[in-house]
Amino acid sequence: MNAISKLQYGNRFGDDVTKIARMSLSVAASSSDAQIAQAKYSNWFRGEDSKPEPMATSSRKFRRITAEMAIAEVAAATKENLSILGNDASDLFTSKLPAGHKMRKAIRSSILQGIPYLGTCKFGEIITDRGQDRYGVTQIFIANFDGNLDTTEGANFYDPSSREFDQMFYGVHIIVDRFGNPLGFNRDRGKNGIAFKTKDITKAFYSIASTSTGLSVEALQERAFPIKKAVR
Incomplete structure (x- = not known):
């Protein structure tokens, strides 16, 4: 998935997701591993930036959500x-x-x-x-x-x-x-x-x-x- 399609995906969910996607793409541009961007983008969906209970326990078992998904x-x-x-x-x-x-x-x-x-x-x-x-x-x-x-x-x-x-x-x-x-x-x-x-x-x-x-x-x-x- 290229940068344009990632941002279009973000637009479908509002400005917050677009901001996260852009931040992730910026990280990828300066990294040899473009998967860093994918990880940051996915983590936003999975709630890994903040883990109160029971989220802390549950998040380890969650089905992974990625930007490529419809x-x-x-x-x-x-x-x-x-x-x-x-x-x-x-x-x-x-x-x-x-x-x-x-x-x-x-x-x-x-x-x-x-x-x-x-x-x-x-x-x-x-x-x-x-x-x-x-x-x-x-x-x-x-x-x-x-x-x-x-x-x-x-x-x-x-x-x-x-x-x-x-x-x-x-x-x-x-x-x-x-x-x-x-x-x-x-x-x-x-x-x-x-x-x-x-x-x-x-x-x-x-x-x-x-x-x-x-x-x-x-x-x-x-x-x-x-x-x-x-x-x-």
């Missing part, structure tokens, strides 16, 4: 990688949750419309309410971007802050029928249906632990830091 291939690889990320996130959180928690693993990844290298993965579900023909469920997600969420009727649910890689955790309250089919957001719970949204893995853990055990965040923190609380 958009459909990028989307397919991203969806596969997000499933890996979600699976590792589920294992990480489950290993730390208190005994008797009610979160079950549920892996489902999806891609943001128009941005095939960004997406989310549901990695857990907690049943919060049981009715005769419907249930209240809190779904837990990890995303490889940062942004806002909007549950307003007719609005775009995802509003990314940028096209760059990042990481955030969030939970949504939904209502499902007795077969598990979603009926919509439960806007009476949380903040208009949003249980929590954070980039802080510790805050995410306490939010998930609270929902999955029925204990308040404060009660969970008391259990985690009893000595510090006593000293105060």
Whole structure:
């Protein structure tokens, strides 16, 4: 692939990718190994410049994404990688949750419309309410971007802050029928249906632990830091 085609590929994904591609090509021009540019360009897609957990663990297992891939291939690889990320996130959180928690693993990844290298993965579900023909469920997600969420009727649910890689955790309250089919957001719970949204893995853990055990965040923190609380 020549320099022109690389930049055209970048243009399809916005100015940030174009900038990375140009920087990589500049490095290649002064190097005897043109693969340096390819590595830098690919690393941007793979999120290797910043590795919080569970990204640090998952990235070693990701399917490689390269500039030669068509958009459909990028989307397919991203969806596969997000499933890996979600699976590792589920294992990480489950290993730390208190005994008797009610979160079950549920892996489902999806891609943001128009941005095939960004997406989310549901990695857990907690049943919060049981009715005769419907249930209240809190779904837990990890995303490889940062942004806002909007549950307003007719609005775009995802509003990314940028096209760059990042990481955030969030939970949504939904209502499902007795077969598990979603009926919509439960806007009476949380903040208009949003249980929590954070980039802080510790805050995410306490939010998930609270929902999955029925204990308040404060009660969970008391259990985690009893000595510090006593000293105060």
